[in-house]
Amino acid sequence: MKKVLIVGAHGATAQIVTARLLAETDDQLVLYLRQSRRLAQYADNARVTLVDGDVSDIEKLTAAMAGVDVVYSNIGGVDLGTQTKHLLTAMQQAHQTRLIFMSALGAHHEVPGKFGDWNEQAIHDFLPGFREAAQLLATSKLDYTEVRPAWLTNTDEIDYETTTLADGFKGTEVSRASVADFMIKVIADPSLYRRESIGLDKPGTDGDQPSWL
Template sequence: MTKIIILGAHGQTARIVTDELLQNSDIELKLFLRKSTRLNQYQNNPRVELIEGDVLNTEQLAQAMQDVDLVYSNVGGVDLADQTKSIIEAMDQAKQKRLIFISSLGAYHEVPGKFGEWNETAIASFLPGFRESAKLIEDSDLDYTMIRPAWMDNKDEIDYETTQKNEPFKGTEVSRKSIADFVIKLINNPQIHIGESVGLNKPNTDGDKPAWI
């Protein structure tokens, strides 16, 4: 039976992934987050282990990863690069290879036009962390897939297209359910998209900024 660990498990997309996997698979889950009480709804589920911890505590993280088949990172913040260093080191210590990592549009200066200019300003404090994290992961020996979503919304829809690292980013927005769908495809087929950084967006959402802003 497959077992995965979700880092930053209280995140909105991570919770969609968790619920989908519990409902539609037999995969076992380790949910790693700062305050485990936030996910108390899973505490009596025999397929779930709640782990309260800090991603920056590399030793603790490595211990949590010991018996899993795949690591899915949903962490974020202005210190993302430091968190990424810890994740890579922990995976090395735990002899883990397969990583699914949520990054961001703009990680490669790949967003064109006025939307690209707007995005650079809108998430200016976060982009250095995404960019350094991308380089750290690419320079590692991990079997990674990075996911670069457009601006996320909570629409009840699965509707997305993909771009690759060397292609201009498309669109301005995407639903969290769409991102979760792509993550679950990777979890169920871990041999696909290895070594890729994949942009995700809803088709036909091009513009100067997301429609709701």
């Protein structure tokens, strides 16, 4: 049994991870989010602690980390760099070292060709935050796993491949269910992918844009 802190727990992928961990493991979960009432379905679950808080509240975030075995961050936004600084400060203060961090394709300028060019334009406003966060992780002393999924779909399937930065990025899309599956594997075995940045995509989805565009 592990104790897992999920920061940004209302995110779509985080909710899939939460549901599967509760159904498939005996892990204890700390769900940290703004407006915890949005996950009120877990209020009476003895394995869940709901924490109503913002990442900028370092004192509250540090307290939420007490006794956890792994932190999974599902935070995002144009200010991701600033949020990541708060997260890493809290982890240092709480003496936590294992972090699984949701990032995005392009965080390392690793997406090739026309799709890479399109992606740069499509998430132009968000890429500086992803790239700042990537630098903060790389220069930290944490045992982090940075996860860079392709464009996310709600398809009910688990079908994905992994790539390293040395491999370059493959594919254009991947399901949230697939990303959640990867997160769960790393939570189950935190020795996997330590201090690595991993790309996720559905095999065979190479192209200039995701298929629905």
